[in-house]
Amino acid sequence: MDIKEIIKPENLVHQRTSLMTDATLSYCPGCGHGTVHHLVMEVVEEMEIQEQTIGIAPVGCSVLAYDFMDIDMSQAAHGRAPAVATGIKRLWPDKFVFTYQGDGDLAAIGTAETIHACNRGEDITIIFINNGIYGMTGGQMAPTTLEGMKSSTSPYGRDLQSMGHPLKITELVAQLPGTNFVTRQAVHKPGNVRKTKKAIRKAFEVQREKKGMSFIEIVSNCNSGWKMSPNESNVWMEEHMFPSYPLGDMKVDGKIVKDLMKDLV
Amino acid sequence: MGKMRGAIVVDNERCKGCEVCMVNCPADTIAMASEVNGKGYHYAYMEKPETCTGCANCSIVCPDGVITVYRVKA
């Protein structure tokens, strides 16, 4: 069969959602941020809620998310996205409101906003991209940086004695009564992409039903910060990040579905 | 179900040459062009078009969303 017979509109299986703008993504080649952007917009498109959805961009590599997603968006000071989202959601309780935040934004400078928005049970969705590093500013150590992991501010690797332990903030928020759906996913392989999309859909459904906070961590790569090629970084992520940040649902319909204490220590 | 034949169209100028699609193609269809695009990236292309099943794995993992996938029953 000739390729021209296959490439016809009626045979279309998948293409970039029209809810992504035409702007070229500012991310490094192979960075998971772009993959997650597309998934969030695909879910918004499938739910037909483009006019009702408001996103909050963070400070970090994804600070320009509002240029890429064709929905209403705001941008918050570093770490404050859950507070801004809280205000917007309380003004417009029937809108779908989500934050999009990196690990430095959410688990370092924004720890208080994260914990308290989760504890208050705000009807918002938090999308948390954990790449174990401050990507945007040049690969400094984050609270999420693994033991022994090199960064520009831990050039000999993170030393637990002097630099503390990796912060598993998702296991923490899963234990708060205000969270309804808490999960950890990835987007480096097709199977993971499909699961993450399902999780984003579920999170928005939880929001529709006003059941409380839905929180999705996505363990992702920062190939520039980790100083690897994209595919090397994805292999490294599986070998090193996943044992510390195991994938899967932690809380579903307000019930903890996993032995969180086992994963915390 | 009969055998599926697929094809992809890569937006060459927007491809960043990350190779994530290539390693995630179960049919080994994709390779990176020896030429570069306007940004200097070796873009992805169907090296073995006859092997593509139209599974869309490549397009859903592409961080830049530059692959379009088509599929027909052969």
Ligand SMILES: Cc1ncc(C[n+]2csc(CCOP(=O)(O)OP(=O)(O)O)c2C)c(N)n1
């Ligand atoms: C109040 C304030 N403090 C510090 C900074 C510098 N800064 C910009 S981005 C960033 C960290 C971003 O890391 P992360 O949230 O993990 O996002 P990534 O780039 O890794 O996606 C920091 C510390 C800032 N912009 N504002």
Ligand code: SF4
């Ligand atoms: S610096 Fe890291 S997180 Fe930022 S765009 Fe590049 S790979 Fe992605």
Ligand code: SF4
């Ligand atoms: S559609 Fe599937 S088989 Fe075809 S190139 Fe993409 S990943 Fe390979």
Ligand code: SF4
């Ligand atoms: S995944 Fe996308 S950007 Fe990366 S090489 Fe393939 S087509 Fe290009």
Ligand SMILES: [Mg+2]
């Ligand atoms: Mg980060």
